[in-house]
Amino acid sequence: MKAMLLAGVAASVAAVLTFGSSAQAAPGDTLKAVKDRGVLNCPGHNGSYLGFAEVDDKGVWKGLDIDLCRALATAIFDDPDKIKVVPISWTQRWPALQSGDVDIIIKASGGTFSRDTELGFQFSNSYYLGTTKILAHKELGLTSLKDADGGSVCIPAGSAQERQVASYASRIGIKLETIAIEKTEELEDAYFSGRCDLYAQWGPVLGIARSVAANPEDHVLLPDVLAVEPEVMIVRQGDEQWLDIANWMLSVLLFAEQEGIDSTNVAEAKANPATPEIAKMLGVTPGFGTPLGLSDDWAFNVISKVGNYSQIFERGLGSQTPYKMPRELTALWNNGGVLFPFVID
Structure with missing residues (x-):
């Protein structure tokens, strides 16, 4: 297999x-x-x-x-x-x-x-930092993946989870029948209909799938952590300017959150910047856009129209959604997480 x-x-x-x-x-x-x-x-x-x-x-x-x-x-x-x-x-x-x-x-x-x-x-x-985990039907009585020897597992086709499941199963000495399915809806239907004993996925996706299941209590997340994967933005090699823009866009979202700046108060922060770093980020002090091929007020535009990282997270995964996902490791460095901005100088 x-x-x-x-x-x-x-x-x-x-x-x-x-x-x-x-x-x-x-x-x-x-x-x-x-x-x-x-x-x-x-x-x-x-x-x-x-x-x-x-x-x-x-x-x-x-x-x-x-x-x-x-x-x-x-x-x-x-x-x-x-x-x-x-x-x-x-x-x-x-x-x-x-x-x-x-x-x-x-x-x-x-x-x-x-x-x-x-x-x-x-x-x-x-x-985003997420873990690969396993969702199991509670009725199977599994306490860990080692108990699932000989069982079947649904896995998203063409994803890193295929390799991670195979590697982890080999490491703990079990064999699993893998059922790889491309579309997420079909994958989840296969698991929830009982076609698979297990569902291997990125932890946040499993948490969401369980939260919207007909009977969430019928499914348990096993304690095994198959892998930890940092999610990144990916570009073609040879385009350093484009990678810089992506990195600084992310850094601005995180720095704004760190400094308490969001879409509701960014105009005030620009009118009265509290630090030289904020003044530069928001375009009050020139020089934050030209080296990237952007306007100097690009970061102000991003925060005012899209928000900081916290606003984006809560709108997509957190408190403003049915999923109510906690930030966990995806929180800022000063709030129990691992995310951090670059230094604006």
């Missing part, structure tokens, strides 16, 4: 490389291409990835990943609506970025060695 799984992963990587080699986008010109096009192309999902990239019955996209794309569009165009959401599957992420069909991957994706060295990508700082 493990050999077959690894062979499938290798075949998927080979297919991506073949696609990319025939339709590579030129590196180094992303900002110019986006400005010329007049819109930022961002990946969505081929369904709904609740809390991160989901679409409502009116066709409006929302979620943490989508709002980060809106923030990036605001930094460039001063308009959060200058985005085009391209619905793509997990396996389509890489050829879509290589070919230029999307400008950046903000799609709950981790930075890995093969994505760097084989696919030719580079990564931003992490904007």
